[in-house]
Amino acid sequence: MKIEYLVEQRKHIPNEGLPLVNFSSPTERKDIPIETDWRKRPWTITTDFPECVERNANATVREDDVWIIGQQKTGTTWMQEIVWLITHNFDFETFANVGTFQRTPNFEFTGVYKTAFADKIKFYDVYDACDSLESPRVLKSHLTGNMLPTELWTKKPKIIYMTRNVKDAVLSRYHMYKGFHYWKGDLKSFLDAFLSDNLPYLPYWPHIFEFWQMRNEPNVFFTSYETIKKDLKGNLRKICKFLEKPYTEELLDQAVENLSFEKMKNSKASEKTKELVERLDKAVGEENNEFNFYRKGEVGSFKEEFPEGYTEKLDAWSEKYLKEAGLTADKILNFQKDF
Template identity: 30%
Template sequence: MEKSKIVHGVRMESIGMPLQDKAFFADEYLDVGPGKQVMVRFFEDWYPKYATFPVLSDDVWVVTYPKAGTTWTQELVWCLYNDPDAPESKQPLTRRFPFLEFDSLLDPRLPDMLPPGSVASDDPMLPGNTWKIVQNLKSPRFIKSHLVKDLLPEQLWKVNPKIIYVIRDPRDVCVSYYFHNRKILGYKGTFDSFVDLFLDEKLIFCPLWKHYLDFWKIRDQPNILFLRFEDMKQDLGSAVRQVAKFLGKEVDDAKVSEIVHHCSFSQMSANPAANNETFLTAPTEDSKIRFMRKGEVGDWKNHLSEAHLKAFKEWTAKNLKGSDFPYYQDY
């Protein structure tokens, strides 16, 4: 694409390929909109569809920055509306709770890059199929997105369906995102280089603080529920009740216990319908990394050096200057 252009009223500027090695599924990134969210170049073609996507009042949206507890929250929400043991629960989460902008992350040439017959023609991993799934969802619809507030469908802010927004310690997000990029995108660079890319906001779906703070500012709106990954880990039962109340779903102790068990890390990581292991992975030796790897609080302590933490502290202070956001500043 040309260096910079306007698509559906939003500026999109090519920023090349920040990752040291060409990533699987992507060969060029864009800097999109005033929030400068980093997206794959194919987003240019898909964005008008996302911006004008018709929103329904009984939709339930889970919006997050990647690796902030998205999959966990999706399964929890789905189980509040459905029986975890129902036949439908065997369908992959990518069908039950589709990822709105997933098609925009995929090279349209992908079907020709895969071995013949290796992926079913209607598989959500093939470009265009997730859009078909989203359009054919039955009400109430469950939809996931990693887009920043300004790039989400325009009708979200007029129809005001329920939106659950989840945050997680950026240090844990960074570590988890590193392994995710190795598994999904075939990142071959060093961990140190990845931390630099994360803090320089040159990875897909960056910038993190823009993502968090935009929803922090509207957290008191009645259709917004702002959750923390750490609070969910500390007391999942309370989180289930909180989400149920927000969604207007009555739950008794038995239902809460059922969901807590079903959504425990051990159960979800072993559940092929919930653990997102159906995602295509880059053809590298890292393809055996699990999509749901640890799900821990504080795993960053096992990976980040003192130099990393100093950089995180400066990055956090810079982005939170003048904000009343109270979390993740315990350096």
């Protein structure tokens, strides 16, 4: 399928952040199982991404892949770990000793963050890394439906879509962007940028609404960070059934222990992520960065850090999107797929 892409320079980009463009695809996409006018859906992405978009769109997808998709900091990394364990016969030793992003790469990472991250530390090409992985692959992406590889919609591998309370997600994103030197301003300026779609992978809600419309597709498992956190073992059973993978109660108990936030935060795999951040710190000349990719993992932590008035701002902003879609945040966050 030949897909047309449009790139438009953004007029207002915060000096505190990364260079951005509006990116869209006006091509009619009958292969994607939802009806929408993609011409009206421009997405904010870094200026690096248009250079790799053809490679991105034409990437090979395997039928036994599992793709973890969602907005940034919605629990996608946790789900990567869950799915990798289930699809790799609960190999706890490799899980603990091989870095998360070696086992389950972020598919478009070096395409989106080439200048801001990959070039600075000579990071490996993630597209090549994905191609070289043995099956079954577990891959993560934050891209929208029409920006994902076209074979995702023809080969129909399993897709798990993650959502999260937007206020917790944006706070976690802020700390990640600060840790990776993607944002030089304070939290208030970051929240203003988020509300104005002046960060990569925005706007936020339309991305979720896309996959909400696909929630009943047989190859899609739509869930939330809050749902998984509320009953990890029960949801591990559901994910095993969705992925058609065997399990025992003993293995699930062991998985729950290994997937606890504290265990993951202090794992050797987490140490490898810290090493990457230290290399980036040195490259940009800002060492002694205390950032940890696994920060708190709590529900409602935004209440401790949001500037005055911003809880109400994000609630009102969300309500506009949700009302237009005829949805509520609770309905989305509490959705349970039947088996």
